[in-house]
Amino acid sequence: MATEAPTAVATVWNFDLAHSSIEFKVKHMMVTSVKGQFKEFTGQIIGDLENPTSAEIDVQINAASVDTHQEQRDAHLRSADFLETDTYPHILYKSTRIEHISDDKFKVYGDLTIHGVTREIDLDGTLNGHNKTPYGQEVVGLSAQGELSRKDFGLTWNAALETGGWMVGDILKLDFEIEAIKQS
Numbered sequence: 001m002a003t004e005a006p007t008a009v010a011t012v013w014n015f016d017l018a019h020s021s022i023e024f025k026v027k028h029m030m031v032t033s034v035k036g037q038f039k040e041f042t043g044q045i046i047g048d049l050e051n052p053t054s055a056e057i058d059v060q061i062n063a064a065s066v067d068t069h070q071e072q073r074d075a076h077l078r079s080a081d082f083l084e085t086d087t088y089p090h091i092l093y094k095s096t097r098i099e100h101i102s103d104d105k106f107k108v109y110g111d112l113t114i115h116g117v118t119r120e121i122d123l124d125g126t127l128n129g130h131n132k133t134p135y136g137q138e139v140v141g142l143s144a145q146g147e148l149s150r151k152d153f154g155l156t157w158n159a160a161l162e163t164g165g166w167m168v169g170d171i172l173k174l175d176f177e178i179e180a181i182k183q184s
Helices: 071-078
Strands: 012-015 021-028 032-038 041-046 056-062 090-102 105-114 117-132 138-149 168-182
Touching: 032 071, 041 168
Parallel strands: none
Antiparallel strands: 012 041, 012 168, 021 032, 021 168, 041 056, 056 090, 090 105, 105 117, 117 138, 138 168
């Protein structure tokens, strides 16, 4: 009787919120970029460092935690003009595939849901390293950047400027800096 080889169990890595950030920026009045962040989110990576292209990434962001350091603007972003956080409390991202580009560079494809609309977006990812904390926990660092069209997610509020152009740019740039802790 043949014995089956044990099934490999994928490693679970939870985002360390104290050392991670999810930020964005968008053009304002066609002259500058306004930056913001989401202060509350959770995330998990299921996969092994030896084979990063087989990993699965799940992120859940509390949309109401948007913070641009200007309360009036943040309240507007939470309103029905933008994120409508009372109806759509979460922004979700779930990877669908990961491609190795070169060395520590990867292309991460996934489904992003904002304002009840799901679209595939791709992120340029970097595996920054792997280490052990002074407390013996294994950690991995990742960075990812991408961009999306606000209109693709039904975020169409805007105001025309007297001199031409728009108050809020359509392209939203995303920046993820993630440190994740290996779970035992």
